[in-house]
Amino acid sequence: MRYYDKLVFELSKPGRSGFSLSQEWADAPLDLDPALLRVEAPVLPEVSEVDVVRHYTNLSQMNFGVDTGFYPLGSCTMKYNPKINEEIAALPAFLGLHPLQDPETVKGARTVLDWTDRLLAEITGMKHFTFKPCAGAHGELTGLMILREYHLSRGDEGRTKVIVPDSAHGTNPASAAVCGLEIVEVKSNAAGLVDVEELKPLLGPDIAGIMMTNPNTLGLFEKDIKEIAALVHGCGGLLYYDGANMNPLLGAVRPGDMGFDIMHLNLHKTFSTPHGGGGPGSGPVGVAEHLVPFLGVSTSGFHGNFGVILRALAYILMLGKQNVHLAGRLATLNANYIKECLRDAYKLPIDSVCKHEFVFDGLIDDGACEGKAGATTLDVAKRLLDFGYHAPTIYFPLLFHQALMIEPTETESKETLDDFIAVMHKIAEEAAADPNILHAAPHNAPISRPDETTAARNPILKWENEN
Numbered sequence: 001m002r003y004y005d006k007l008v009f010e011l012s013k014p015g016r017s018g019f020s021l022s023q024e025w026a027d028a029p030l031d032l033d034p035a036l037l038r039v040e041a042p043v044l045p046e047v048s049e050v051d052v053v054r055h056y057t058n059l060s061q062m063n064f065g066v067d068t069g070f071y072p073l074g075s076c077t078m079k080y081n082p083k084i085n086e087e088i089a090a091l092p093a094f095l096g097l098h099p100l101q102d103p104e105t106v107k108g109a110r111t112v113l114d115w116t117d118r119l120l121a122e123i124t125g126m127k128h129f130t131f132k133p134c135a136g137a138h139g140e141l142t143g144l145m146i147l148r149e150y151h152l153s154r155g156d157e158g159r160t161k162v163i164v165p166d167s168a169h170g171t172n173p174a175s176a177a178v179c180g181l182e183i184v185e186v187k188s189n190a191a192g193l194v195d196v197e198e199l200k201p202l203l204g205p206d207i208a209g210i211m212m213t214n215p216n217t218l219g220l221f222e223k224d225i226k227e228i229a230a231l232v233h234g235c236g237g238l239l240y241y242d243g244a245n246m247n248p249l250l251g252a253v254r255p256g257d258m259g260f261d262i263m264h265l266n267l268h269k270t271f272s273t274p275h276g277g278g279g280p281g282s283g284p285v286g287v288a289e290h291l292v293p294f295l296g297v298s299t300s301g302f303h304g305n306f307g308v309i310l311r312a313l314a315y316i317l318m319l320g321k322q323n324v325h326l327a328g329r330l331a332t333l334n335a336n337y338i339k340e341c342l343r344d345a346y347k348l349p350i351d352s353v354c355k356h357e358f359v360f361d362g363l364i365d366d367g368a369c370e371g372k373a374g375a376t377t378l379d380v381a382k383r384l385l386d387f388g389y390h391a392p393t394i395y396f397p398l399l400f401h402q403a404l405m406i407e408p409t410e411t412e413s414k415e416t417l418d419d420f421i422a423v424m425h426k427i428a429e430e431a432a433a434d435p436n437i438l439h440a441a442p443h444n445a446p447i448s449r450p451d452e453t454t455a456a457r458n459p460i461l462k463w464e465n466e467n
C-alpha cells in the first residue's frame, strides 16, 4: 500500500499544515467576538494540501462505475449514459424549478412531461403514463393499486390474488404483498418460460391479475404471451408488465401489443440515467386506454424525479426513432455474442437465443478434486475485480445454484466484449488449474472478502476517533 492510500486520519502528522500564511497576515490582530471562537481546536487530520488532494482523488477512483469500466450487472442495464443528458438536466431553467411554483410559470416543464408521455406511449403501446413513481418497485406498487382500484370500481371485490412467476424479480411479490394482495407462484418449465399448463388451474374469480417480465429475468422471451394474455383476461384478471428491462424490446415489440394492461418502466435503466448507489430513479406507470381513469391513483406527490424524466426525453430525442430501434437489437446481439463465446467454459442451463441478458450456472470445470473445493460463482465474481471488471449479478435468479447473470448492454464495443470474454476464459483456466487462486481473490482490491452478512447488517462506514 502506498503511504497516501491510507485514510486521511492515518496520514496526520502533528504540526503538518495544508497552507502557508505569510507572517504579516498571521500576526494581524483578529477583531472577533470571543463568543464566536472555539475553546478547543477541532480534531482534524494534520496533513499537507497534496495529501488531501490525493486522498480525495484516490478515494473517488476506488469506486467502480460505467464511466470507469465494463459493468455487466444482469437485470440492471448499466449502459453508458450520454453526458448531454446531464447537461440538459442541469439547465438552470429546469434545475431551479420548485414543485409549488405557480403552474403558469412551469409550462415548459409540463411540455416535457407531455412530450415524454407521448414518446413512451408510442414505444410501449400504452395510452398514458404517470411520472410520480420514483423507482421500479414504486411503479409496481402504483400499478398494482391501479389494478386493485379497477376491480373495486366494478364491485369485483373477491379478486385478492396475483400470480407471479418463480423467475420474477424479488420486487414483484414484495410489491404485491405491500399492496395487500396474496401471491400465487406459477412455475417455469424446462425452457425457463412460464408453464401455460401450470397457469391454467390457477385462474379463477379470485385472480386480480398476473405480473410478468418479458423478456423474463433469465433473458428469455415469453413466447406464449398471447395465449397467457387471453387466458388471464378470460378469467377477468389484468396483465401487469414489469418493464424495468424493456431495453431489448425497444423498437421491436410493445407490451401493449402483447396484451398488457398496466406497466412500469425504469427510466434509470432503459432510458439512460446513471444509477446504482441508490438513485435517483423514475418508474413511470403506463396504462391501456380502459384504465386511464385510474391513473390518478397516487403513491406520492408532485411529478416524481423530474431530472430523470428530462434525461429520458433527451436520450430518446438524441437517438431518434431509428437508433432507439437499434439499441434493443444491439443489446440482444451483444448478450448472445458473450453467451456463445463462453459456453465452452461456463455451464449454460438453458440453451436458447436470449434477449439482453442470460444466465450461466457456474463453471464447467471448477477445479474441484480430492480435498480441494471447486471455484464457485462468488469466486469468479471476486476474481473479475482483479482484472478491472465489475462482477455480473450472482446467485440471482434463484432458479440455479451458481447463477451468473450477464447483461452487456448495447453501448459496449465488440473490442470491450472480446476483452471481457478473454478474461472470463482466463479465470476458467485458473479455476481448473488451481481453484485456490480464485478462493483468495480479489488479490489487489483495497478490501478482499468482508463477512457479507456483517458488512450488510452492521457496516462501519466512518472513521472513529479512538481517543
Ligand SMILES: *Cc1c(COP(=O)(O)O)cnc(C)c1O
Pocket: 075, 076, 135, 136, 137, 138, 169, 171, 172, 213, 217, 242, 244, 245, 266, 281, 283
Ligand atoms: C431493477 C428491477 C426492478 C426494480 O427496480 P427499482 O428501480 O430498483 O425499484 C424490478 N423488476 C426488474 C425486472 C428489475 O430489473
